[in-house]
Amino acid sequence: MKGFTVSSVPETGSTFTNPVIPGFHPDPSVCRVGDDYYLACSSFEYFPGVPLFHSRDLVHWTRMGNALDRPSQLSLPRDTASSKGIYAPTLRHHDGRFWLITTNVSDGGNLLFHTTDPAGPWSEPIRLPGVEGIDPDIAWDEDGNCWCTTAGVAQIRIDPYTGESFGAPRRIWSGTPGAKAPEAPHLYRIGAYWYLLIAEGGTERCHGVSIARGRTSDGPFEPCPANPVLTHRGTDLPVQNTGHADLVQGPDGSWWMMLLGVRPLGGSPGWHVLGRETFLAPVTWVDDWPVVGEVAPVMPAPPWPLQPAATVPVRDDFGLAELAPVWISPRDRPADACTTGERPGWLTLRGRGTSLDAPDVTFVGRRQEHLSCRARTLMDPAEGVGGLAVRLDESHHYDIEAGSGEVRVIARIGPLRTVVASRPLPAGPQVLRMEVSATRAPVDARSGPDVLVLGVEEPDGTFAELARLEGRYLSTEVAGGFTGRVIGMYASTGTVHFDWFDYEPLPDTIRRAPSTGE
Template sequence: MSDTRPTNPVIPGFHPDPSICRVGDDYYLVCSSFEYFPGIPVFHSRDLAHWTQIGNVLDRPSQLSLPADMPSSGGIYAPTLRHHDGRFWLIVTNVSEGVGNIVVSATDPAGPWSDPVRLPGVPGIDPDLAWDEDGTCWCTVAGVAQVRIDPETGETFGPPKKLWSGAPGVKAPEAPHLYHIGDYWYLLIAVGGTERGHGVAIGRSRAPSGPFEPCPANPILTHRGTDHPVQNTGHADLVQAPDGSWWMVMLGVRPGGGTPGWHVLGRETFLAPVTWVDDWPVVGEVALELPQFPWPLAPAAVEEQRDDFDLSELRPSWISLRDRPAGHFTTKERPGWLTLRARGDSLDAADVIFAGRRQQHLTCRARTLVDASQGRGGLAVRLDERHHYVIEASDTEVRVVARVGSLRTVVAAEPLPGGPVVLGITITDPPPPHDARTGPDDVSLGYERPDGTFTTLATLDGRYLSTEVAGGFTGRVIGMYAANGTAHFDWFDYEPTGR
């Protein structure tokens, strides 16, 4: 990113359902994490344009237990982050195991966060927290309903009360956020579902419990029916900067290819300016190149794209599937290497041992050096158990395997001399000519021969690793896995080659 003209998305890749708060000159933002562990990444910024991940909210088993048979796109949905009375509070839905809504808190957003307080009296998903002047805590959920709670104990006071939900018959009124701004309480909600019809609506009231008057310009944000490069805009949150200006973060996608357009990175976090007219918010353009900010921008942090696994613990950007048992993940067994011990025989298995990072660029390259002489393991582009491409090695062979829906096939294989081998995945724009059937990208998988030349074993159509094909709520994750025995990884390198 340029430090003079920053770009959208401000947090690229699979980072949906953003919620933001400001404390002094510091901004903090969290996102949904679904089936991945640790859960709920936490980001920090001083300028709204450049963000650095500083931790994860749910980073230990006592906070997050996701069953092995939980389907992908289950797990952790739509957190809300707020700061109140000197403490950070986060409320979120865990849709697995009947856990429901939970609250955690921390004095430092980088952690540690408390163990969860369950909210059995709060139904639904997408919970929000807001405090009024006398300290009453209001919890509003998708639907849209509201109940008073004690976030310290999880106690609720009375049954949930239905509130304004956008308009009669509106699809999926969800992601409510309640704010006291000036003379009004504002209820911001998502409407239209999280696909191409997604949008944002708002109502206002003199009291936190309503009744809410709808904005005459609703929806105040939507890109449905347009050819804007950012689609599915919704699930928004508002924040005020120290200079008094207002901003909105929201999710959106960048579809590519022909018809119907495929988005492969998942729902990403975008930013737009907000002005106020007649006590209603007016959202500016969700531009790929952001407008000039009214304050100096902090220098862009240098993102660590290569990991040599020299630390005792994995960086917070690494995510695994449903859990991370210590006996299967370690950087201590073989210093300077990440050791993965298999549990689950392929990426098809829900409990496969996998360590990945979100794909954050439309074109990119990933490489890793693996020693699979004690088993079988490799490098994968994963959307879910039924949609992934892998390049994997054993002590005798390197091969490409593709899983698309109910079909699983070995696409290519070659004998492999003994010893560690570099595996690679390159994601590029599809070559011309382009037409309505052209996919969003090409995924090439290969390995480095002993003489140092890189050989591509297969190039596959990226549309089959897209949400439009696979369904669900997540995006691509690129990473390493063990499918049999033990696999050791000396380093992992991710190189963006485009936006």
């Protein structure tokens, strides 16, 4: 289980499915080195940080690891709020070395890392005290000068090896007049021009992508007359919030755009629960300006052979000395609270807080990557209290918890926390189970995006449902922020052990919405 290949559904010979990296994988940045493509995403309050992927065809991406996998690289203090932490990395390759620049908004500001092997290890952080703002980009001009461009949109020259900056940041473009939040800049030399690509409009329904060009890397820049070159604002298309993009050439020399988007479901206003995901769209050039094609759930296949679609691993038996890179935890993961070495073949978690409401909870989870899915784990609660949970943040999570003589379903929705259902806990390990079923045909305008069913498996394997909960309360539209759902195991108090965890996609089905009090 050293890598995870993620793909929504198997492709046919003539199509592929979007998103190409499903689940909470926002702010994609991509670079090409020969026949290989590498991609990095934001990770916010989770450790390890900045997930990295590899591809040969831009469609199928294999999880390589996480760039920031050591506490010395990624400091997330205990008071780091959800949706803080690591913002918007840019991944580039220059002069035989990979460079990753990002912002830790909770501690350290803008940071730069480098390596000769993207699989790691990556360097310790190089701090950039002269670089202001967020969403830093890095690019080199023909004379070898290294330019850092940040949200705003401002630019400053830096020494990438020392972090030294030269001069003061200079505003080079402000984006489209009237569009808020010019951010996520990326600077490229393509043909006769330098192009400055940005996101603007905010990362919600008005998100979009605009571009400007100039003859030199530091401008002046003229905006494209067709800006925004991509937006789904004001449409009822199934993919929304399109923006925060990066450009890359395909194997045949054609151009493509990696971008984030969301898949809202349910009635009005629509709720997205998986966070912002990574999509792929074709790009053509007209009069030296990019024209972005369709961004849809099913797309025409690119004109080169696709790799075979690998299946998503379903089960982790915790047989390795270290957790696979798919597993993430809020803020930190100290070895004394999380280990696979104490009981061979089991994951051992020790509680540090009192519940998932606490910022220092011991939680190990993986991103929910499918609109409908099932998660199961075998837990031994003999020495403590813990369970299986789906988490958006400390104030928005559903848990199936075992310990202290009972199994209970807990719902935390904003300031409200309640035990929805409970039953006696039998002796011995217990299989906890959670199923998520997407709502494909809303009953009315108030229908939520999905339903979550939580319960336990009886000794004969039958499922005993304890609660059926509305999914909208674990959505970005309700909770706010920039992340998506993460499903995993936790310890509230004492020590709990997990023998295995499995996660599998399910066919999208329609379940009735729960009635009041259910």
